Amino acid sequence: MKNLSFSLALFLIISCGKDNSSIQTNDHFSKCNDILGSNCNGFEAEPITTWFEGIWEHLGPHDPNRLIEYPDTYYEKMINANWKIVAENYIDVYHLSHLHSNTLQIYDHANAKYGFVGDHYMFWEPPTNEYKVNLDKLIPYKRIKEMTDDYIGAYVPWLFPSLGLTESESTWNIFHVIPLAPDKTKVVVRTKMEEMTEWEYTKQSMKSYSSWSGIRGIEKTKYGNKPNPDSDDPMDWNDFMEEDVYVCEQQQKSLRNPLFGITATAKEGESTVRYFQTIVERWMDRNRNDNDIS
Numbered sequence: 001m002k003n004l005s006f007s008l009a010l011f012l013i014i015s016c017g018k019d020n021s022s023i024q025t026n027d028h029f030s031k032c033n034d035i036l037g038s039n040c041n042g043f044e045a046e047p048i049t050t051w052f053e054g055i056w057e058h059l060g061p062h063d064p065n066r067l068i069e070y071p072d073t074y075y076e077k078m079i080n081a082n083w084k085i086v087a088e089n090y091i092d093v094y095h096l097s098h099l100h101s102n103t104l105q106i107y108d109h110a111n112a113k114y115g116f117v118g119d120h121y122m123f124w125e126p127p128t129n130e131y132k133v134n135l136d137k138l139i140p141y142k143r144i145k146e147m148t149d150d151y152i153g154a155y156v157p158w159l160f161p162s163l164g165l166t167e168s169e170s171t172w173n174i175f176h177v178i179p180l181a182p183d184k185t186k187v188v189v190r191t192k193m194e195e196m197t198e199w200e201y202t203k204q205s206m207k208s209y210s211s212w213s214g215i216r217g218i219e220k221t222k223y224g225n226k227p228n229p230d231s232d233d234p235m236d237w238n239d240f241m242e243e244d245v246y247v248c249e250q251q252q253k254s255l256r257n258p259l260f261g262i263t264a265t266a267k268e269g270e271s272t273v274r275y276f277q278t279i280v281e282r283w284m285d286r287n288r289n290d291n292d293i294s
């Protein structure tokens, strides 16, 4: 029962601030833990700081407390797939160069650094040289103050069980996975950025858009087509989020195929997915034993 209670407590802590108007940070976690401690006598939930021990040095230098969450950056998506497929997609290095070959090409996936700290996944990858030398022109929004040249890159950890962070040069995002059914998951993405005026926002967005076409030519999809938001094929949309949604839903559908089976997986590139599955299995085994009433 103890471990089940802790799992529940963790989910509660992570979702505790969902109705508040701003994204919650470290102080909030401590506060939630105090609240849960006083309300959950006997559950023996460990402090949230213990749960996240060792991860801080792998996160970006961003200070979310001072960044601004603009209301129109809120994003919500229903995905017809199990939450673990969504999580596996998030931590999978292998697909970045293939699925997102024309949508996340600003980062150097071959030189990504990643691994697990406890049950949490840590990830960092540098910008490509093209993006780095043209950063002032290409960056989509105002550069975050803490993201100096020493820290440049994308920090994309997964905090087990259900929270991803995407910390970049111009945005700080939480990617909250909410399981709704065995084959349905809701994803909520909330974004914080530097404080900026509407003019600063518009000016940098336009500068970035026009600079990309100047440097890389006319935008094309991964198949070399002109992007078409009206197409039936999500691969024509040039939207990395929609690319991920598409493959997650295909993966879910394939589970019903009698011919489905897991064959060879990439030794290094898919090692993170295999390890994530052992973590989930470990938690499920613990809770099965705790709930055994026979």
Ligand SMILES: [Fe+2]
Residues within 6 Å of the ligand: 089, 090, 095, 096, 099, 100, 240, 244
């Ligand atoms: Fe992806």
